[in-house]
Amino acid sequence: MQGSLAHLPLAGRVSPTRLATLLGDWRQGGSRNGATDLAAAIELQVLDGQLPLGTRLPAERQLASALGVSRTLVGAALERLREAGLVASRRGAGSWITAPSGKRVAPAPPERLDLIDLARASPPAVAGIMAAVDAARSRLTDELLDHGYSVCGLAVLRERIAQRYTARGLPTNPAQVMITNGAHHAFVLALRLLAGPGDRVLVEQPTYPNSLEAVRSVHARPIPVALDPHRGWDVAGIEAAIRQAAPRLAYLVADFQNPTGLRMDLPTRQRLGTVLARWRTPVVVDETLVELDLEADPLDGPPPLVSFAGEAAITVGSSSKAYWGGLRLGWLRAAEDMIDRLAAARFTSDLGSPVLEQLVLAELLGDDGALLRRRREQTRIARDTLLDALRGHCPDWTVRAPEGGLSLWCRLPEPMSTRLSVAAVNHGVRLAPASRFAVHGGLERWLRLPFAQQPRSLVEAVRRLSLAAAAVRGGRGGEGVAEMAVT
Numbered sequence: 001m002q003g004s005l006a007h008l009p010l011a012g013r014v015s016p017t018r019l020a021t022l023l024g025d026w027r028q029g030g031s032r033n034g035a036t037d038l039a040a041a042i043e044l045q046v047l048d049g050q051l052p053l054g055t056r057l058p059a060e061r062q063l064a065s066a067l068g069v070s071r072t073l074v075g076a077a078l079e080r081l082r083e084a085g086l087v088a089s090r091r092g093a094g095s096w097i098t099a100p101s102g103k104r105v106a107p108a109p110p111e112r113l114d115l116i117d118l119a120r121a122s123p124p125a126v127a128g129i130m131a132a133v134d135a136a137r138s139r140l141t142d143e144l145l146d147h148g149y150s151v152c153g154l155a156v157l158r159e160r161i162a163q164r165y166t167a168r169g170l171p172t173n174p175a176q177v178m179i180t181n182g183a184h185h186a187f188v189l190a191l192r193l194l195a196g197p198g199d200r201v202l203v204e205q206p207t208y209p210n211s212l213e214a215v216r217s218v219h220a221r222p223i224p225v226a227l228d229p230h231r232g233w234d235v236a237g238i239e240a241a242i243r244q245a246a247p248r249l250a251y252l253v254a255d256f257q258n259p260t261g262l263r264m265d266l267p268t269r270q271r272l273g274t275v276l277a278r279w280r281t282p283v284v285v286d287e288t289l290v291e292l293d294l295e296a297d298p299l300d301g302p303p304p305l306v307s308f309a310g311e312a313a314i315t316v317g318s319s320s321k322a323y324w325g326g327l328r329l330g331w332l333r334a335a336e337d338m339i340d341r342l343a344a345a346r347f348t349s350d351l352g353s354p355v356l357e358q359l360v361l362a363e364l365l366g367d368d369g370a371l372l373r374r375r376r377e378q379t380r381i382a383r384d385t386l387l388d389a390l391r392g393h394c395p396d397w398t399v400r401a402p403e404g405g406l407s408l409w410c411r412l413p414e415p416m417s418t419r420l421s422v423a424a425v426n427h428g429v430r431l432a433p434a435s436r437f438a439v440h441g442g443l444e445r446w447l448r449l450p451f452a453q454q455p456r457s458l459v460e461a462v463r464r465l466s467l468a469a470a471a472v473r474g475g476r477g478g479e480g481v482a483e484m485a486v487t
Contacts, residue, residue, distance in 0.1 A: 014051065016058040016066035021441040022050050023067070024418030024433055034069060035076035039084075040422045042077065046086055046097055050436070055097045057087070115425075116461040119432040121258070121406040121450035123379070125324035128371045129364070136359035143359070149351050151343045153179025153331070154358045160365040161317070161331050169303030170315075175336050178343065179353045183288045183318035183330035187251065188214050190284050190314050190332065193345045195220045195248045202241055202250040204233075206409075206437035206446070208258045208286070211251055223247055224439040229409060229446075230400065232262050239275045249282050254305040256289040259437050259448035260409040261402025266302040273308020282312040288330075291322040291372055293404040294380045311335045319361050321406060322372060327357050379406065385455040389462035394469065407450040412469075415444035419472045420465075427464040427471075 014022075026041035027034065045051045057063070060078065064071040078095060081087035088098040143154075152158065158174040165172035180186040195201055197219035203212065205224035215222045223245045225238050241247070254264040264272070276283050285305045291298050306313035318330040332342060364371060383401070386408060390397055398411040412420070421433040434443035451458060 013056040014058065016062040019051075019058060019063065020066040021435070024435040024441055025415060025444055026418055026422065034073045035080060037422070038067075038069075038073065038077035039080040040425070041418070042081060043084070043086055044422050044425060044433075051097050053097055057095045057097070059094060115428055115430055116453065116457050116464070117430045118450055118453070118461055119430045121448075121452050122320065122325045123375075123406065123452040125326065126322075126364075126371050126375050128367070128374075129324055129360070132360050132363035132367075135363045136356060139359050140356060143355050148355050150355075151178075151346055151352045152339065153177070153353060154355065154362065157358045157362040157365070158331075160362055161333070164365065165304070165315075165333055167299055168301070170307050170333075172333060176333055176339060178332045178334075178339050178346075179358060180316075180330045180332060181328050181350065181353050182320060183286060183316045184210055184214070186316035186318075186330045186332045187211060187284055187286065188217075189342055189346055189349070190316070191215065191218055191220070191249065192349075193342055194282050199248040200245045202238070202245065202247040202281070203439065204252060204257065205439055206259055206434065206443060207251070208253065209432070209436040211286070212439060215251070220248070222439045227257065227260060227262070229260050229262070229411070233264055233268055233272060235268060235271045235275060238272065239279070242275065242279045242281055247281060249284065250276065251284050251286065252305065253286045253289075255287055255301070256292060256402060256405030258286075258289065258405065259407055259434075261400070261405045261407060263403055264302070264305065269302055269305045270308050273305060273310070273313075276313065277308070277310035280310070280312065283309050283314070285309075285313065285315045287315055288318040289321055289405045290317070292376060292379055292406060294376055294383060295403045306333070312338075314338065319364070322375060323361070323364050327361055329353060329357050329361050379451070382451040382453070382455055382458060383408075386449060386451040386458045386462065389459045390449075393462045393466035406452050407448050410447045410449055412445050412447055414473065416469070416472050417444045417447050420447065420469055423468040423472050424465060427468040429461050429464050429468065431465075 022045050023038075023041045027037050042051070057078075058066070060071050060074045064074045067074070078087055078089070082089060086097065087095050089095040155174060157179055158177040161177050162172040162174045178186075180189065191201070191214055195215075195218060199220045200223045201215045201220050203215070203222045203224055204227045206227065207224075212222050223241060225234070225241050227233060242250075254269065256263055283306070287304065290301075293301055304315055306315045314332060314334040316330060316332055319327045320330070332339070334342070387399070387401055390399060390408075390410070396413045399408045402408065417434040421431040424431050432448060434446040434448065435441040437443060437448065453461065
């Protein structure tokens, strides 16, 4: 057994049931080497950040029982991971995730070591960001005379965000805006204020995985309501869930929902907002992707969902998709008394957002819209390139072309999302299995494909994915199918 007291785990323990859920359907089609498949599936979760450094693994007997396999198979898989440096063990202390030694469980061929990351829907910075940085530096001098702490954010940035909401049909004043360190940070602040251990939080299924983890981090329980990939939100079903589960909070993505790309139409916003207001259910509406409307100007879209959901409604936004994730800035828009409560609660976690980044974002938002128009045009080209590549290489996959956002939600020809995600690494593509977008796993017939990469990379990624899919299906590819279904 390897390992020493200096390398004992620092993170928590993953239960056998939780690990089995993360791994999903981990066996690769046609493979007779279960230990290799299991080791590769665990490696994928390490690479995907789902098993952080130091995470203690279940005992071999417990994991074997949860997976329905022999203890010998589990032991062989862990031995492969130890050889690769991904797992360390010590007699009496068990096994845990450790830093890779440089070897991989199933290394990709040398020509495919240029891994294309399709697990992250994050585009590079807009072309004009350096000009905004230069302009912000000239404004920084005035801020240096102050202490630099502002729990709600700089006035100029709050004003420009308030103006954007007002232009979209939601009258807003700067006192209703708080600057945060990203939209996810904004959601976590609201979550910690409004929900706690044992509380239920209503979410769409599928939904953004990090939000599910945030709900679990406060020991609340996510309550899923199915989102139809074609018809969208079932208002009657959401009301029934509210009536039966009495959630303390709801989390929804109305504009280019992640991962489906759906956008809620105006009548549905009105009906759903009425339901939320009637049952006095606080809601956080995530608008991270609202500016990436690929068919029209966002100002011509429907008003924000919170317009109809009552005073307890909160919306969160972000600079990450529209401008650059490296800015690490987002915001909350809520009633003034809610902003006051959030500001008071925020002192327990941080003391405000960086000043220079806020000045940069204020410059970007003060632009005449040219940067966002360029971003939308580039994203539209990437979306269409990815759709064309799927038609050519994966014609038996079904996908609806989204009106905006950054990803396609693809229906696969058979339940193989997790197996494909494992196999894709060996073909030079990193994916997030669809099970991550569900409360209790599953969704094996689905796969999210972001189009945040350059078009050339997207074409190559799909070519590699077609090879991985053929391997998973035992060579049963879609070669003879005339065209992919696109709706």
